[in-house]
Amino acid sequence: MQAHEKIGVAINGARDAGRTALVPYITAGYPDTATFADTLEAVSAVGDVVEIGVPFSDPMADGLTIQRSSHTALKNGVSLKWIFDQLDLTKPRVEVPLVLMSYVNPLLAFGYDELASRALASGVCAFIVPDLPLEESDALRTALEAKGVGLIQMVTPATPDDRLARLAQASCGFLYAVTVTGITGGGAEPSDDLPFYLDKVTAISPLPVCAGFGIRKAADVASVGEHVAGVIVGSALVEVLERGEDPAAFLRGLIHAA
Secondary structure: OOOOHHHHHHHHHHHHOOOOEEEEEEEOOOOOHHHHHHHHHHHHOOOOOEEEEOOOOOOOOOOHHHHHHHHHHHHOOOOHHHHHHHHHHHHHHOOOOEEEEOOHHHHHHHOHHHHHHHHHHHOEEEEEOOOOOHHHOHHHHHHHHOOOOEEEOEEOOOOOHHHHHHHHHHOOOOEEEEOOOOOOOOOOOOOOOHHHHHHHHHHHOOOOEEEEOOOOOHHHHHHHOOOOOEEEEOHHHHHHHHOOOOHHHHHHHHHHHO
16 A cells, blocks of 8 residues: 555545544644654544644745744744654654645755655655645656655635646545635635535545635534545644643544534
């Protein structure tokens, strides 16, 4: 089994168990570098897949909550190399597939071939790169695919149907359905057409669909989970960490109450 295929297995396993798959997002090295390993282990004990954000100084898709966490992590010296080193240490205790969310500049600076090798060795099964259009992704995709690592594509309510189909076919691991036209944690309310949009994406995608942006409470998991295989919980979880609360307890509440 290739690395990116483990993601679909995990998400479909949740579906077979009669629940919506949970994909928690945490910013690497936040709230501090000393506790990152413990945080990762805690959320991986509840989540089916864990998305780890690579801190970046100029994020385009992240709202204020994740921007704050990235700023703190960068001040603490977090880099892509540091993240891989940490994942190497935690790999024996983290059994779920990992996904790295990064803007393209840190990946370019690291070098695509070395990136793919380190990713596979440290348990990273796929990447999400919000600022890398499909038409410009061949070099990264080729390097990742050589190691069995996937490149996850994102679609939004504004994505035309023909492009949605192309992105769905190009994605590996899962297809990321953004629920709003905006940024993470931006407070934008999903439109009344959200169920139709999610059903459309699910019908088109050959892979499981996971919905993100604006998933904050158990009711969101329950309602969105009627239309997609999984949900991504980002800003709300980062806020839990910001307040010094237990991330695993928060995530369990999303599942059990749902």
